[in-house]
Amino acid sequence: MDYQLNTRLNGNIAMTSRFHENKPLQRDKTLYKFLWVQSGTLAIEVDHIPMKLAKDEIVTLTPLHHLTIKEVAGEFLTFVFNSNFYCIYGHDNEVSCNGFLFYGSSRVMRLKLSEEQSSNLHDIVRIFRQESAINDNLQEEMLRIVLKRFIITCTRIARARFGVGQENERTFDVVRRFYVLVDQHFREKKQVQDYADMLCRSPKTLSNLFSACGLPSPLRIIHERIDAEARRLLLYTRKSAKEISAILGFEDLAAFSRFFKKMTGESVSEYRKQAHREELPTVTE
Known part of the structure; x- marks a missing residue:
């Protein structure tokens, strides 16, 4: 079942099982996305990085991520929204997903649902579909509430994966705030000390927190x-x-080239040529 709402203030929320056929949604570069495989498998590329998802796996993507659907061998549900419909930055205290579920790195959040977690999300989807059929002046706010419930449920699932409980919730919040700050300042601030100062922590404390959470x-x-x-x-x-090089805040092209070679093992020109030589096959189903 497909549903989409566009508000008077350019808010957009949609739920569809045919995202790979919906060109307008694919072209919309403002959308946050949940991709949830409900049967079979789904092969995708995120920022040119291949990924194959199985039943009851979810990935979360920001508007920064470039998504290509490579092969659909089953059914998947896509839940999307933009900041004009629900701003995760402005409502961070409500859902605590910014810098956690949604972060600009190509290392995206990937969740494997238990049977109970899958059932809980199916219940939320069922409520969303019920509310989408009621066309009155309360519909927009009700859909926003259901979206928040979906986000919070996924946030809890992700927290459980990283072992975040009441005893270390505040500690993990420091880690999450670090991710948010990196997303905002990575072009001009490239040292851990820069972020440690903003978080009123020492670099060593931050390193220990990340290590305790099993993070890089x-x-x-x-x-x-x-x-x-x-x-x-x-x-x-x-x-x-x-x-x-200038956009990313490097002092010169040589510094950027050294950084890129160290991270990828390829030169800038080699990487660009290789990526552009690769052909993108048509989606099959």
Whole structure:
């Protein structure tokens, strides 16, 4: 079942099982996305990185991510919304997903649902469909409430995966705030000390927190975010390496080239040529 609502203030929310056939939704670069495989498998590329999802797996994507549906061998549900419908930044205290479910690195959140978790999300989808059939002046707000419930449920599932409980909730919130700050400042701030100062913590404390959560080091997080942006600019724009170097805040092209080679094992020109040689096959079902 497909449903889409566009509000007077350019808010957009949609739920569809045919996202791979919906060209307007695919072209909309403002959407946050939940992709949930409900049967079979789904092969996708996120920022040119291949990924194959199985039944009851969910990935969460920001408007920054470039999504390509490669092969549909089953059924999947896509739940999308933009910031004009529900702003996760402005309502961070309500859903606590910014910098956690939704973050700009190409290392996207991937959740495997238990039977109980899948059932809970199916219940929310059922409520969404019921509310989408009631066309009155309360519909928009009711759909916003259902969306919040879906986001919060996925946030809880992700927290359980990382072992976040009441005893370490505040600690993990520091980690999440670090991700948010990196998303905002990675172009001009590239040292852990920069973010430690903003969080009123020491770099060593941050490293210990990330280690305790089984996450890459804070410096690695910063580098991965810069790397993701560099790849997007190389893949999806015509900007020169020199222009990209300036956009990402490197002092010169040589510094950017060294960074990119260290992160990818390829030179900037090799990466761009190789990516553009690869053909994207048509979606099959």
